[in-house]
Amino acid sequence: MQEELKTERLLLRPLCERDADRIAALANNWNVARMLSRMPYPYTLDMAHEWIGKQKALREGGEEFGYAVTDGEGFVGGCGIQAHADGTHEIGYWIGEPYWNRGYATEAARAVLADGVARFGAETIVSGHYWENHASGRVLTKLGFRYTGEEYRWCAARQEKVRCLTMRLARLDN
Numbered sequence: 001m002q003e004e005l006k007t008e009r010l011l012l013r014p015l016c017e018r019d020a021d022r023i024a025a026l027a028n029n030w031n032v033a034r035m036l037s038r039m040p041y042p043y044t045l046d047m048a049h050e051w052i053g054k055q056k057a058l059r060e061g062g063e064e065f066g067y068a069v070t071d072g073e074g075f076v077g078g079c080g081i082q083a084h085a086d087g088t089h090e091i092g093y094w095i096g097e098p099y100w101n102r103g104y105a106t107e108a109a110r111a112v113l114a115d116g117v118a119r120f121g122a123e124t125i126v127s128g129h130y131w132e133n134h135a136s137g138r139v140l141t142k143l144g145f146r147y148t149g150e151e152y153r154w155c156a157a158r159q160e161k162v163r164c165l166t167m168r169l170a171r172l173d174n
């Protein structure tokens with residue numbers, strides 16, 4: 001994966017220590033955490049430092065490539081691609097609530113996907129969203145993902161399994 005990805009409005013770069021305050025501020029939001037499988041809630045500054053601290057090893061091990069999504073004013077969210085044991089790769093993202101509905105998630109995920117597709121092959125990219133997360137369903141559909149099924153996935157914030165609609169990238173055409 002490339003170190004930095006540039007889009008029309010965004011720069012995606014590796015997370016770094018100076019992102020910790022912004023991550024903690026934007027991630028400590030029930031509307032964000034409840035839609036993600038691994039993000040705890042409440043979310044503390046220590047958790048942000050721990051997450052940032054893991055990134056280098058995850059990258060070097062080829063397990064996960066996580067990017068800070070930044071606009072002209074700084075950190076606005078995260079986007080990444082994770083390798084699964086079955087050979088598929090999964091894309092994930094979150095955007096801080098003040099920045100929703102500007103097209104940022106779609107723009108960031110499109111860049112991570114294009115880079116990942118070149119590296120891994122389009123047929124291997126999967127994703128999914130909790131059943132009530134219509135905005136994420138829209139993002140993935142816009143990117144060319146199609147529904148493949150459903151399963152119950154653990155949600156750290158809710159501390160329970162939640163119905164999740166699974167998707168696979170059919171094509172990267174828009």
Ligand SMILES: CC(C)(COP(=O)(O)OP(=O)(O)OC[C@H]1O[C@@H](n2cnc3c(N)ncnc32)[C@H](O)[C@@H]1OP(=O)(O)O)[C@@H](O)C(=O)NCCC(=O)NCCS
Nearest residue numbers: 032035094095100101102103104105106129134135136138
């Ligand atoms: C889901 C999320 C990433 C979307 O980020 P975003 O930057 O607002 O996304 P975009 O602006 O690129 O696209 C959002 C799309 O959803 C649509 N949308 C927003 N709220 C919606 C809702 N309640 N129902 C249906 N569609 C909705 C928008 O209109 C837009 O579609 P459009 O371009 O066709 O108009 C953001 O809401 C978020 O971070 N949520 C919490 C974490 C999360 O859900 N992560 C994904 C886990 S699968």
